[in-house]
Amino acid sequence: MDNKRHNLKVVSKKIIIVNPFGIGDVVFSTPVIENLKIAYPDSFIGYLCNARTAPILQTNPKIDKVFIYEKDDWRKLWKESKFKCIVDFIKFLSEIKKCKFDLAVDLSLGRHYSFFLWLFGVGKRYGFNYHNRGLFLTDKIDIEGYQDKHVIEYYLDLLHFMNLNPTAIEPKVYIDTAHSTWAEDFLKSKGINSDDYLIGVVPGGGVSWGKAVDIRRWAKEKFTQLADKIIGNFPVKMVIFGDKFELELCSSIVSGMKNKAVMIVGQTDLLQFVALLSKCN
Structure with missing residues (x-):
């Protein structure tokens, strides 16, 4: 420096x-x-x-x-x-x-x-x-x-x-009221209520990872096992997130699970996705 x-x-x-x-x-x-x-x-x-x-x-x-x-x-x-x-x-x-x-x-x-x-x-x-x-x-x-x-x-x-000594060190994304309300309504349409304990899983890494994605990403079988273990041991509901390019990956994880999870893949824009994430516990 x-x-x-x-x-x-x-x-x-x-x-x-x-x-x-x-x-x-x-x-x-x-x-x-x-x-x-x-x-x-x-x-x-x-x-x-x-x-x-x-x-x-x-x-x-x-x-x-x-x-x-x-x-x-x-x-x-x-x-x-x-x-x-x-x-x-x-x-x-x-x-x-x-x-x-x-x-x-x-x-x-x-x-x-x-x-x-x-x-x-x-x-x-x-x-x-x-x-x-x-x-x-x-x-x-x-x-x-x-x-x-x-x-x-x-x-x-x-x-x-x-000469600034940072005091705010946590990342922060702001969600407006319209997107927050949309997220509540969207989850409700999927059978998830505001008093449910909600866990989100994002198994993909997005398109920016490119060709190295399989090397950098955790194996899909591991996500399947973990998701099943969480749902099987705790009273929670789970959503699997991904973009449209990860449909095959997320479908494979959900179809391999013994327990039920809601798949929200390629159905949202960025702000909608963030709003849904904000509803996860």
Whole structure:
């Protein structure tokens, strides 16, 4: 970590967080949001993310503006019309620039995001010097990866450049009333009431795991055995969650069980899924 520190708290009121990664990484960044809002309750916080993760940020009352950067969409547009891609990209960058952010927490591990932040005149740019990619960061932490502690702890380390001692360390996703009510009604339609003790099982890892999923994921037979053991020994109800790409996996687990479980696979969007998770004990 650089020795350069600031003796006084940064007085910045406009902060942008950059995290182009998946849902888990964005959820892990929520303690950063919470601590920034605790330290600077009147601050304006923007967040740059991809389209898949945007919904869980758009319901967060601590976030003032969400910027969606979808790399595949830009590549597609570039192939269709280079001129339109350039014009639209300039408009996108202008939307960020006009907010006049003066502090950035860059979680991207790359150099091009901090380059644009530097170009926009963002005075303080905190991030990770991963593989010497932190050229355009004003303050950085040298890392080779997230091996030594939880990702949340790495993210929170960046707040020390602002002389902040994090107090909120748990990830937090906000569910609005409409989604919460929807989840209650949906579960009721599946025979699950609010006074039931509900356990959720998520055997898949999502599409982002790619080809290595079978290596990284627990065997489906283990999930079947565990689910049966829980239901057989405790007065609970169980739901098996997954997206549409995991239908075969989840169906295999449920069909192999001796006890009954409700399968909710490919039936929800991200916020609906989170709302259902919030109903689990």
